[in-house]
Amino acid sequence: MKKKIIYILFISTTLFTCSDFLDQVPGEQISIKEQLSNKNGVLAALNGIYKDIEDIMSSRHVIYADVQGGNITFTPSTVTNLVEIPSVIENSYNFSDLEDESNYSEYYATFYDIINQTNILLFYLSDFTFLTNDERHELEAELLTTRAFAHYQICIHYAQNYNFTNDASHLGIVYNTAPLTIGEDFPSRLTMSETYNYIKSDLNEALDLYTENQSLTGPVYSYFNSNATKALYARIALQMNDWETAFSMSDDVIKTSGISLTSKENYIKEWEADETPVNEVILEFSAPRTTEGQVSSSISAHFIYNSNTNYGRYVASGDLVNLYDTQDIRKNMFLEVSLPTSVNNITTDESYYFTKKFQDNAGTTFIRLSEMYLIRAEANARQNLLDDALTDLNIIRERANIPTLTDTTTLLDDIFTERRKELAFEGHLLFDLARFKKDVNRNLGCISTVCGLSYPSNKYILPIPSSSTDLNENITQNEGY
DSSP, rough: OOOOBOEEEEOOTTOOOEEEOOOTTTTOOHHHHHSSSSSHHHHHHHHHHHHHHHHHHTGGGHHHHHHHHHHHEEOTTTTTOOOOGGGGEEEEEEEETSSOOOTTHHHHHHHHHHHHHHHHHHTTTTGGGSSOHHHHHHHHHHHHHHHHHHHHHHHHHSSSGGGSSTTTSSSSOOOOOOOOOBBBBBOOOBHHHHHHHHHHHHHHHHHOOOOSOOOOOOGGSSOOHHHHHHHHHHHHHHHHTOOOHHHHHHHHHHHOOOOOOOTTHHHHHHHHHHSSSOTTTEEEOOOBOOOOEEEEEOOOGGGGEEETTOOOOOEEEEHHHHTTTOOOGGGGGGEEEEEEETTTTTTEEEHHHHHHHHSSOEEEEEEEEEEEEEHHHHHHHHTOOHHHHHHHHHHHHHHOOOOOOOOOOHHHHHHHHHHHHHTTTTHHHHHHHHHTTTEEOOTTTTSSOOOESSSSOOOGOOOOOOHHHTTTOOOOOOOOO
16 A cells, blocks of 8 residues: 655745745644745745755756766765775666666655645645746746756656657656646656756746846845746757757847856966856856855855865866866866875875865856857757857857867767866766767776676666655656666
């Protein structure tokens, strides 16, 4: 018999705290309607959703695409000097993740929790008569973008890329547009085409609703808005081979957002700042903070270098470092450190390359304007507008202080390589490899039992955790698991 769990929304009496879905315990929790009976309660619920996003997006889960694709390798233990695979990703790194003990089960569960929280607020939206029309429209827009974003994150991790089949008829994911009761609702996975149609529908509706008066106070880049939604839409359209939409959305952001590329002169300095993001950021998930305002966690925990006895587990692979030309300013984005390393019981000093992108109390950079130029370049190249594509690619190359290109013979491969260099550590590589139908080749620094994958492969995606398949009899597990 499947356990029946009724999702309810709970927020403590402290405004702007974290929301969660819990088993209902009479007398200990307030009802949804009571929680959402006033503006403060609604904003607290919305803030809780953003807080949950910040928490999951600053966790180790954000390294997945770079680790699997080959941009990241590992540092030696400060105790044994041995370079070993971190146990929390050992199965996935070896392309042998397990349904029963998936390294990323928390990622799957958390995003579906976020979706359910979002759907509860959307379900009660018409009851929020204490909000003005503009406030209600803005809230609905942010929630719809959140729902599309969360489903997309699940999609790229747990379903094969859009062009895996010619008509995208392969399995996508479960797309939830209403609150669910576990034990009563058993939705099935949609096709990939259907999944992306739902994502597009949510994004289109959101763009029609935005008022540009964000619901919560704080930096504009920390919340979903029309610019962030268009940028997200451009990324998603690229994934689904919708070159026209990818072009139009990225073009719109480049021309109308008011955001400019970080200059060549300030590129390194801005990335090295303690907390302030680079000026070209479109969306950054802020580092979570305590009620006292102190940063409680940061993506930097995975990449930081403080001293030879205090550093993160993840560094650039030799494969990545070797991609940068000598004159490329992005070569200075690495902090080269010699660390004692034991190989065959002999300890010597070896060089490791820590990224400067995420040090100190950094937030999680999710979308930058540089990506929009690279998306516009690829969208144009796919439509055979080669000169326009080359112009955008050269804007990024020139800013990096490397020679511009004139030959378009290998333009798509050049764009792929530039994406790998410019967007390293920002969660793209494995998904780019899948979209380009390229093999995974992890060479320098790879310590996996499997250092490569030939496309296509079942192992380009993760298994759906058994915690979900056990509760929902209609969910089909991914092939190969």
